Each structure stands twice: as structure tokens, then as C-alpha cells.
Amino acid sequence: MNAVRSLAAPFLPFSAAVLAAALLFALFLAAQGFPALEALELVVEGAYGSSFAWQNTLSRAAPLMLTALCVALPARAGLVIIGGEGALAVGALAAAVVPAACAGWPALPVHLLMAAAGFIAGGAWIALSAWLRHARGINETISSLLLAYIGIALFNFLVEGVLRDPASLNKPSTTPLAESFLIGAMPGMEVHWGLFWGVLICLVMGFVVRQTVFGFAVGVVGGNPRAAMMAGLPVGGLILAACFLGGGAAGLAGMLEVAAVHGSANAALLAGYGYAGILVSFAARHNPLGIIACAILVGGIGASGSLLQRRIDLPDAATLVLQGGLFVALLAFETLNRKGVRRV
Amino acid sequence: MDPLTHSLTAADLQHRGAAVEAFRVTKRFGAFTALDAVSMKVEAGSFHCLLGENGAGKSTLVKCLVGYHPPEEGGFMVDGREHDIRSPRDAQRLRIGMVYQHFTLAPGMTVAENLLLARGDLPLRIDWRHEKAALAAFLDSTPFRLDLNALVADLAAGEKQKLEILKQLYLGQRLLILDEPTSVLTPGEADEVLGLLHGMTRDGRLTVLMISHKFREVSAYGDGVTILRRGKLAGSGRVGELSTAEMAEMMVGSSVAVSSGRRRCAADQTQAIGEIRLDVEGLHADNDRGTPSVRGLDLSVRAGEIVGVAGVAGNGQKELVEVLLGQRQASAGQVRVAGEDYQASRAQMRRHGVFSLPEEPLRNACVPAMSVAENMGLRDFDIAPYAGGWLSLGFLRRRALSRRAKALIEAFGVRPDDPATAIENLSGGNVQRAVLARELSGPVKLLVVANPVFGLDFAATEAIHRRLDQARNEGAAILLVSEDLDELLELSDRIVVMSEGVIAYEALAGQADVAAIGRYMAGHGH
Ligand SMILES: Nc1ncnc2c1ncn2[C@@H]1O[C@H](COP(=O)(O)OP(=O)(O)OP(=O)(O)O)[C@@H](O)[C@H]1O
Ligand SMILES: [Mg+2]
Numbered sequence: 001m002n003a004v005r006s007l008a009a010p011f012l013p014f015s016a017a018v019l020a021a022a023l024l025f026a027l028f029l030a031a032q033g034f035p036a037l038e039a040l041e042l043v044v045e046g047a048y049g050s051s052f053a054w055q056n057t058l059s060r061a062a063p064l065m066l067t068a069l070c071v072a073l074p075a076r077a078g079l080v081i082i083g084g085e086g087a088l089a090v091g092a093l094a095a096a097v098v099p100a101a102c103a104g105w106p107a108l109p110v111h112l113l114m115a116a117a118g119f120i121a122g123g124a125w126i127a128l129s130a131w132l133r134h135a136r137g138i139n140e141t142i143s144s145l146l147l148a149y150i151g152i153a154l155f156n157f158l159v160e161g162v163l164r165d166p167a168s169l170n171k172p173s174t175t176p177l178a179e180s181f182l183i184g185a186m187p188g189m190e191v192h193w194g195l196f197w198g199v200l201i202c203l204v205m206g207f208v209v210r211q212t213v214f215g216f217a218v219g220v221v222g223g224n225p226r227a228a229m230m231a232g233l234p235v236g237g238l239i240l241a242a243c244f245l246g247g248g249a250a251g252l253a254g255m256l257e258v259a260a261v262h263g264s265a266n267a268a269l270l271a272g273y274g275y276a277g278i279l280v281s282f283a284a285r286h287n288p289l290g291i292i293a294c295a296i297l298v299g300g301i302g303a304s305g306s307l308l309q310r311r312i313d314l315p316d317a318a319t320l321v322l323q324g325g326l327f328v329a330l331l332a333f334e335t336l337n338r339k340g341v342r343r344v
Numbered sequence: 345m346d347p348l349t350h351s352l353t354a355a356d357l358q359h360r361g362a363a364v365e366a367f368r369v370t371k372r373f374g375a376f377t378a379l380d381a382v383s384m385k386v387e388a389g390s391f392h393c394l395l396g397e398n399g400a401g402k403s404t405l406v407k408c409l410v411g412y413h414p415p416e417e418g419g420f421m422v423d424g425r426e427h428d429i430r431s432p433r434d435a436q437r438l439r440i441g442m443v444y445q446h447f448t449l450a451p452g453m454t455v456a457e458n459l460l461l462a463r464g465d466l467p468l469r470i471d472w473r474h475e476k477a478a479l480a481a482f483l484d485s486t487p488f489r490l491d492l493n494a495l496v497a498d499l500a501a502g503e504k505q506k507l508e509i510l511k512q513l514y515l516g517q518r519l520l521i522l523d524e525p526t527s528v529l530t531p532g533e534a535d536e537v538l539g540l541l542h543g544m545t546r547d548g549r550l551t552v553l554m555i556s557h558k559f560r561e562v563s564a565y566g567d568g569v570t571i572l573r574r575g576k577l578a579g580s581g582r583v584g585e586l587s588t589a590e591m592a593e594m595m596v597g598s599s600v601a602v603s604s605g606r607r608r609c610a611a612d613q614t615q616a617i618g619e620i621r622l623d624v625e626g627l628h629a630d631n632d633r634g635t636p637s638v639r640g641l642d643l644s645v646r647a648g649e650i651v652g653v654a655g656v657a658g659n660g661q662k663e664l665v666e667v668l669l670g671q672r673q674a675s676a677g678q679v680r681v682a683g684e685d686y687q688a689s690r691a692q693m694r695r696h697g698v699f700s701l702p703e704e705p706l707r708n709a710c711v712p713a714m715s716v717a718e719n720m721g722l723r724d725f726d727i728a729p730y731a732g733g734w735l736s737l738g739f740l741r742r743r744a745l746s747r748r749a750k751a752l753i754e755a756f757g758v759r760p761d762d763p764a765t766a767i768e769n770l771s772g773g774n775v776q777r778a779v780l781a782r783e784l785s786g787p788v789k790l791l792v793v794a795n796p797v798f799g800l801d802f803a804a805t806e807a808i809h810r811r812l813d814q815a816r817n818e819g820a821a822i823l824l825v826s827e828d829l830d831e832l833l834e835l836s837d838r839i840v841v842m843s844e845g846v847i848a849y850e851a852l853a854g855q856a857d858v859a860a861i862g863r864y865m866a867g868h869g870h
Contacts (some may be wrong), residue, residue: 213726213738223711229671231673231722232690
């Protein structure tokens with residue numbers, strides 16, 4: 001009985017937050033004269049009500065898992081990084097330029113190169129924030145957000161400039177990938193392989209964080225940097241490494257969006273996965289395994305948007321309201337759950 | 345209602361200290377019973393002391409009383425009426441207030457601002473002239489003297505403690521609870537603060553309930569005393585009628601010798617003192633606010649000796665220790681360990697057997713949210729047998745960490761004895777023991793220690809002193825920084841006095857002139 005309770009305990013604030021967010025959303029809709037109950041049903045139906053809905057949800061969950069890691073891994077080291085969108089943008093950009101140099105190659109090495117390029121670009125982007133924090137004392141939350149704006153601007157500048165495919169007329173894009181370089185769907189479903197990689201990387205990171213010496217050292221740095229210094233741990237290096245891995249994951253999400261969804265880098269790719277990843281990671285309390293489930297939840301909210309629009313004429317932004325409400329509710333319940341004063 | 349009018353009438357005769365009784369209070373944390381039907385009686389206008397070993401439940405009992413965590417069973421009577429205290433707000437309504445062991449002040453603000461802040465019901469616009477006048481009048485009604493315009497960051501520890509107490513008086517408290525109030529104070533400061541509070545209880549204006557480990561303070565200021573032992577009431581009585589030995593016996597449950605005085609003198613220092621292990625040369629370091637704190641310090645410690653660093657807090661000892669621990673960058677100078685330039689890296693610590701017992705271990709040497717087992721592994725989680733596996737990844741062997749932690753918990757008497765408890769849930773003294781266990785379990789060659797017995801009961805103090813002595817006899821070089829001169833005189837082979845960031849005086853312990861040490865500590869050595 002006690003074991004059940006202690007297992008359920010971490011989920012209590014989470015469930016309460018989901019309920020509160022649903023309630024807020026319903027009130028918000030009702031106040032404007034939309035059918036609130038029907039809308040909530042539609043969210044569930046649009047997210048998980050059919051195999052088509054599931055495919056939509058899972059395709060969105062895939063990049064969310066990776067961008068959430070961009071919050072979760074730095075958080076283990078005590079840093080609050082919210083610039084995953086920037087890492088995703090530069091990762092996509094780096095990945096998109098690789099195939100041009102590889103015409104005629106088999107797909108596998110090209111994919112590996114693209115992944116490496118995306119990972120390194122995204123990783124370096126977030127590691128820059130970590131370095132600014134460690135060496136210069138600049139707040140990493142703000143610097144990562146500002147770097148995200150720069151990353152997005154860089155993305156747009158290059159996609160509309162030197163990297164632009166002259167054939168892309170009203171939707172500026174990089175040169176489309178050759179058919180053979182596209183990442184396809186997993187067998188038996190219409191969800192691309194990005195889902196597999198997202199889940200796999202979350203599982204691996206869950207293991208790294210909990211079961212390896214590196215993960216433990218990062219946890220010490222995040223839990224109390226003074227104690228880490230006293231133990232002689234390389235605090236700066238560990239912070240940098242955690243942020244590099246996190247940013248790399250977000251960069252990889254950008255690469256997958258290019259190779260599996262859009263076929264090229266263009267503005268449609270910056271759909272806010274980097275920002276929604278913040279919500280996913282907080283909902284999962286920065287636990288890589290929890291991220292898998294939370295990504296499916298948040299992916300579902302996004303997936304239900306079109307159904308809401310079609311059936312009851314809700315604007316597209318409605319799902320963002322629900323996401324935002326969920327985020328605020330989560331933070332509120334999280335603090336309620338915590339004691340305010342440290343024991344003496 | 346304006347609390348100010350309350351505090352202004354604090355001087356009124358009708359404002360008396362509260363009488364408080366705890367009645368069969370029981371408090372559990374999960375399966376662990378921290379308090380088991382404990383009763384206590386505190387008379388109105390008395391100075392009551394709460395004694396007990398580390399982990400006896402003292403903090404838990406007073407936290408129940410201030411509504412921080414309500415008890416499962418039992419209750420409290422205030423002035424003869426039963427009251428349900430479920431939250432700190434309930435306690436405030438009954439005018440019961442608590443001063444925590446660690447400061448809760450806003451360092452960047454002035455004394456006046458901190459006092460107003462405590463009130464919590466400030467108007468949109470603060471009429472400073474009026475408030476300052478009211479605050480000055482309030483200050484006059486108390487025996488405490490503080491400059492209202494002083495910045496808290498510039499106050500000494502004793503003054504901060506006074507401000508914490510003033511904050512509570514300002515809220516009109518009739519019962520003031522102090523959790524080990526003097527552990528951060530020098531004996532002089534402690535006497536001043538306690539003396540003033542004692543005076544207020546003599547006027548009957550205030551009741552004081554103080555947790556302490558120091559028999560000296562209990563005998564000097566206490567009226568009544570309640571003694572806890574492992575969560576149960578072990579005894580109570582009037583201070584004059586109980587001897588120190590009797591109180592000590594109730595605390596530990598068997599008769600013990602309360603040792604005092606100097607254990608060693610120069611005579612037993614005949615054993616060989618070895619090579620220089622720690623050598624500090626021309627060290628400079630800034631404090632948190634960027635002002636120079638250590639200013640060209642030279643110091644060396646040899647194998648097999650304890651060098652005691654005496655000094656009034658705030659003369660650079662903290663910064664010195666932080667540099668040696670790797671928590672602070674030196675701005676100039678050199679630190680050499682066993683002849684090698686020392687960067688406080690993990691490899692160097694391991695190579696040269698450098699360990700440390702910093703003050704405030706929860707802040708400086710632990711990861712609060714991690715378990716006792718994990719915290720005990722901070723030094724060696726990355727080497728066999730706690731790590732292993734292929735590649736250089738290194739997998740953590742949590743089972744081995746936990747097994748070792750169990751052995752250390754057993755050997756050092758840490759309570760509770762479950763290695764999976766988060767270390768932040770341990771009582772202050774038990775955190776200290778857990779860190780000590782970790783730092784003394786390896787092959788110690790150089791040990792940096794700062795105020796190792798703050799907040800420890802006398803048995804634990806004895807145990808730690810014995811361990812330090814033992815480590816030294818086995819050939820470790822020990823640098824012991826302490827604000828307690830008696831402790832230094834008792835343990836050290838050599839004593840140095842640190843004043844304004846440099847060593848101002850040095851003597852072999854056997855030949856040390858206590859009066860001279862005092863003079864140099866006060867900065868009037870020359
Ligand atoms: N929140 C908590 N969760 C679990 N155990 C707790 C908690 N608070 C206190 N305890 C346990 O209750 C016991 C009593 O703790 P308490 O802090 O009251 O001791 P204490 O008498 O104040 O000791 P010290 O002199 O070391 O401060 C300890 O064994 C402690 O580990
Ligand atoms: Mg305590």
C-alpha cells in the first residue's frame with residue numbers, strides 16, 4: 001500500500017495540473033461562447049481517437065522528445081535553458097547543407113553525416129550559453145533565449161539568401177533532398193523513423209543520467225556546485241558537456257525535420273518544437289524517461305488543433321492556450337508540492 | 345491591524361511572556377517516529393532550555409510549536425488554553441516566533457528595511473520618516489542597540505543574530521524560540537545576546553525557549569530545562585537543581601564524563617613531525633563582494649601536526665578555507681601540496697590524500713537532495729569498486745555505494761541508519777557525521793577543517809576531536825580553522841592567529857600565551 005502511494009506520489013501534482021489546465025481551458029472557451037465540453041472531447045479525439053490521430057500525435061512527439069532533452073540535460077547540471085528552438089534551427093541548417101556535397105552516395109552515410117552536423121551545430125549553440133555562464137557569469141536562461149533569436153534569424157537569413165534554392169519561389173527553402181536521402185516511415189505505420197530515434201535517445205539518456213559516472217557527476221554539479229568543487233569535479237567541463245548533449249539532441253530534431261518531414265530547410269520547420277520542449281521537460285521533471293510520455297501528451301494537444309478548427313471553428317492558437325495553461329498549472333502545483341523553508 | 349502599535353505597546357506592563365505547554369506531542373516522518381509523546385512545560389517569563397543529542401528531536405519539537413509541521417498527536421497549551429497550531433500563521437497569532445539557526449535576512453538591505461519587511465503588510469507607499477521614527481522608538485523599548493541605517497551585509501554575525509531577534513520582537517512575540525542561536529557566534533557575542541534576552545525575561549516581558557548544546561550557556565542563563573533523548577522525554581527540571589553531569593547523563597542515557605580543559609600539551613609532541621604537506625605563500629583572495637580578504641598569507645602545515653587558525657570571524661578564514669577547498673579562486677599567491685602546485689583538481693586530491701570538513705556541511709560539502717549513500721560517495725563514485733564497466737563511460741554501482749554507506753553509518757553512528765534517506769532530512773549533527781565519515785574513510789594525508797563541531801552535542805564533539813587527534817597521530821597534516829579558542833588550544837600543536845587576512849601571531853601550543861592570542865585576535869597585537 002505504502003509502495004503504491006510512494007510510486008503514485010510524483011504523478012499527483014502532474015494529474016492535478018492536467019485537470020486544472022483542462023478546467024481553465026474549458027472556462028476560457030465557455031467565456032467566449034464555444035462549446036467547452038465538446039472541445040475537450042475533441043482534444044482527446046484529435047489526439048488519440050483514431051489511428052490517424054495517433055500518427056499525427058506521434059510525429060509531433062518525436063521532435064518534442066529531443067527538444068525536451070535540450071532542457072532536461074542542462075537542468076541536471078543546474079542550468080535553465082530555454083533556447084532549444086535556436087539549437088533546432090542551426091541543427092536543421094547544418095544538416096540541410098550536407099546532402100549537396102554527397103550527390104550519388106548511399107543514404108546511410110549521408111544520414112550519419114547529417115545527424116552529426118545537426119548534433120554538433122545544436123550542441124555548440126547551447127554549449128555557448130553554458131560557456132557564457134561558466135566563464136562570464138551571464139544568466140544562461142536569457143542568453144539561450146537571445147541565442148535562439150539569433151539562431152532563427154541566421155536560419156531565415158541563409159534560407160532566404162545564399163542557401164536558397166532558386167526554384168523555391170513563394171516558400172524560400174534550401175535545395176530539396178534527393179528522394180533517396182529522405183528518411184521514410186517505420187514499418188507498419190506512417191510515422192517516420194524520428195520517433196524511433198527520439199525514444200531511443202531518451203532511453204539512453206535516462207540510463208546515462210542515472211547509471212553512469214558522468215550522469216552522477218552532472219547531478220552533483222546541478223545539486224550543489226560548491227560540493228562539486230569541493231570534490232574536485234571539473235564543474236565547467238561537466239556543465240558544458242551536459243549542455244552540448246542537450247543542444248545536440250535539439251539539433252538532431254532539426255535534422256530529422258529536414259530529412260523526414262520537410263525535405264529541405266524552410267521556415268515551416270520552425271513550428272515551436274523548441275519552446276514546447278520546455279513544457280515537456282518540466283512536465284516530466286527533467287526525467288528523460290518521463291519525457292517520452294509527456295511528449296506524447298503535448299504532441300497530442302498540438303495534433304488536435306486541426307480537428308478543433310474543423311469541427312467547432314476554434315482558431316489554431318487555441319491549442320497554444322491549452323499548452324500554456326498546462327505549463328502554468330504544472331509550475332504552480334510543483335511549488336505547492338514543495339516545502340518553502342529549508343530544515344534547520 | 346497595525347503590528348507596530350503592538351510592538352510599541354510592548355513596553356506596556358500588560359504585555360507579558362507566554363506560558364507554553366506541550367502535551368504528549370507525537371511526530372512521525374514516514375515509519376520513523378521523531379517525537380514520541382513528548383511533554384514540556386515552559387513557564388511564563390522564564391528562560392527555558394531544550395537539550396538533547398543530535399537527532400533527539402529538538403528542532404522537530406519547536407517546529408511543531410511554530411506550526412511548521414503540525415504533530416500527529418498531542419497538542420499545545422498557551423497561557424493555560426489549548427490551541428490548535430496548524431500553520432506558522434496560527435503561531436504568529438499566538439505571538440510565538442522562532443529564530444532559525446541560519447540567517448534569514450536580506451543582505452543587500454538596511455536594518456530598518458529588514459525590520460519593515462518582516463511585517464509583511466506594508467502599504468503601497470512607505471512613509472519613511474514616520475516609519476524610521478517608529479522603528480527608533482521600538483528599538484529604544486528593547487535593550488538591543490543597532491544602527492537602523494546599516495547594511496545587513498556589513499553586520500557581524502552577532503549583530504545579525506540581534507537583528508533576527510529584533511525582527512521577532514518587532515512582530516510582538518511573547519514566546520521567542522531560538523534554535524542553537526549561538527553556534528554562529530563567538531563566545532563574547534553569545535554572552536551579549538543571551539544576556540540581553542535574559543534581562544528581558546527578568547522583566548517578564550518575554551519567554552525564551554532555547555535549543556543549545558552548550559552546558560555553559562544553559563547553566564548561566566537557563567531557568568528550566570527539558571531534555572530529549574531519541575524522540576522521548578528524558579527528563580526536565582530546574583537548572584540550579586540539576587548538575588551538568590546529570591543533564592549529560594539524561595541526554596545520552598548513561599553516565600559519561602564531560603571532559604573539559606586541555607588534553608594535550610607540548611610534552612607529548614615528541615613524536616616526529618614530518619615533511620611540509622601544505623605550503624601557502626603570499627596568498628591573496630577576494631571575498632564575495634570583491635574586496636580583498638586574504639592579503640598575502642604565508643602558512644605551512646607538516647605531516648603529523650595540527651595547525652590551529654584562531655581569529656575573529658570575518659578576517660579571511662572563510663575565504664582561505666574556500667581557496668584550499670577549490671571553491672574560490674585565489675587572486676595571487678601560491679598553494680603547494682606535497683611540493684606540487686595545487687589546483688584542487690580531483691586527481692590532485694586523490695594523489696595527495698586531501699580531504700576536508702568545511703563548516704555548514706549541507707551547503708559546502710553535500711548535495712542536499714541526494715541520498716546519504718550518494719553523498720558518502722562524492723569522493724570516489726568514479727573509481728572501483730563503485731564504478732566500472734566498459735569504455736571510459738563507467739557505470740555506477742549503486743549497490744556498492746549503498747553497502748559502503750551502511751558500514752559508515754554504522755561506524756559513525758549516523759541516524760536514521762537508512763542510506764537512502766535524502767541527506768537534507770538529517771538533523772544538523774547527523775549531516776556533520778555523515779560528511780565526517782566520508783572524509784575520514786580514505787587515506788588522509790592533508791585535512792582542512794573549519795569549525796568542525798558547530799551544532800554538535802558534546803558526545804559528538806568528543807568523537808570528532810578524537811578522530812582528528814587520531815588522524816594526526818597517523819601522520820596526517822591538519823589545518824584546523826576554528827572560532828572556538830578552547831578547541832584550538834585543546835587540539836593544536838601550533839596556533840596561528842589570523843587577523844585582517846594575514847597571520848599576525850604564531851606559537852607552539854604549549855607555549856602559547858592566551859592573553860597575547862586574544863590581543864592579536866582583536867587586532868591590537870602590536
Ligand atoms: N522532514 C523530515 N523527514 C524525515 N526525517 C526527519 C525530518 N525532519 C527530521 N527528521 C528526523 O527526525 C530526527 C530528529 O531531527 P531533529 O532535526 O529534530 O533533531 P535535533 O534534535 O534538532 O538534532 P540536531 O542537534 O542535530 O539539530 C532526526 O533523526 C531526523 O533525521
Ligand atoms: Mg536541530
